[in-house]
Amino acid sequence: MTHADKVPRWLDPRPGTGVEIGALKSPIPGIAPIYVDRYPPFDAEKVFADYWGSADALPFRDSALAYVATSHVLEHTANPVAALCEWARVTRHGGILYLVVPDHRYTFDHTRPLTAPAHMIDDYNRGTTPSDATHISDYLDGLDWSRWDPAGTPERHAATREQLRTAYLAAVAAGEEINIHFHVFSRETVTSLLALMNARPRRPCTLTVIDSAEKFPTDRGDGFLLVLRVAKPFRARWRAWRDRRHPALLPTARPFLQSPHR
Structure with a gap:
């Protein structure tokens, strides 16, 4: 099972309809997103990045995008709940979060204990940051x-x-x-975390798993895929309709080449 099997089913191929975060030199094939990153290239290697942004602070207005795609990014977030909330914020009602997450069994993290969903909720409540x-x-x-x-x-x-x-x-x-692997995941711990997030009162959205795959993609084999559908309440959908003609990018968006971290 590879991206070629999943991307055409779930992600809009039209240019600029979604964002990929942290692609570095290995972007997900089959899409033409806006690329966002916060880290400079290593050893002058090409980095796929159009705009500066972090996982929990993206340069897009609410409900502006059809999808958010990430591969081996969630483990680098100190606050996974904040990241997931941000990815959902910029995604429209009915849109997709396409997440490839490292499976602890097949990485150098296999000797670490899995991060409990309650710990990640606590990180969110504490406002944990990469600092x-x-x-x-x-x-x-x-x-x-x-x-x-x-x-x-x-x-x-x-x-x-x-x-x-x-x-x-x-x-x-x-x-x-x-920049470390802050957390250690299995498919079960991520789905349990989503259940806790969906149970929050006055939640801004609901995230539903609609597809998944183990050892994904098979040519790498150290991760799992979760495809999430974003559902938003009426008020958020109305605001998105009201602002539908506005540019997806915020006025404060900074091109990556102007990033102070480059």
Whole structure:
């Protein structure tokens, strides 16, 4: 099962109708979205990014897009609930969230405990950000270093772990963001999280799983696919209809090349 099997069914192929977040150099094939990222390219590699934005602060108006697509992004969010809420905010009623999430069983996170949905709700209630030290030890002390650095020795792994710990803690102390795998997922924990989100009173939307796949895509095999349908209340649908002629991008949207992080 690959993107070629799923994308034509769920995602609008017309240019600019959706957004892909964090594509870096490996965009999802078969779509022509607006690309958003917040990280500079590595080693001068090409990065697919049109505008600056983070997972929980996208440069689009409410209900402006047909879909949000992400692949191996959710684990890099310190606050997954805030990210999912933001992705739903910019997606129209009836639109799609197309999420490929790493399955902990097939990554270097396999030795870490799964993140409980209640923990992610707590991160949301606390307003956890990437400038937070909460998850550093869980990440560095829990991952399988033999898979993170297969050529390394135990001594090199230990040295790297402490170097990264020092760097991450210094960055947080300076108010800077860090980029780690904050959370560890299975398909069951994500669907349980969605159930908790959908049970909230006065929720801004409902997210319903309408398709899924394991070991997705098969040429990579370390993730799972969840396709979510976004349903919004009448008032949100009315506002979207009222603003339907407005540009999808906010006036404050910044082209990626002008990002201070480039």
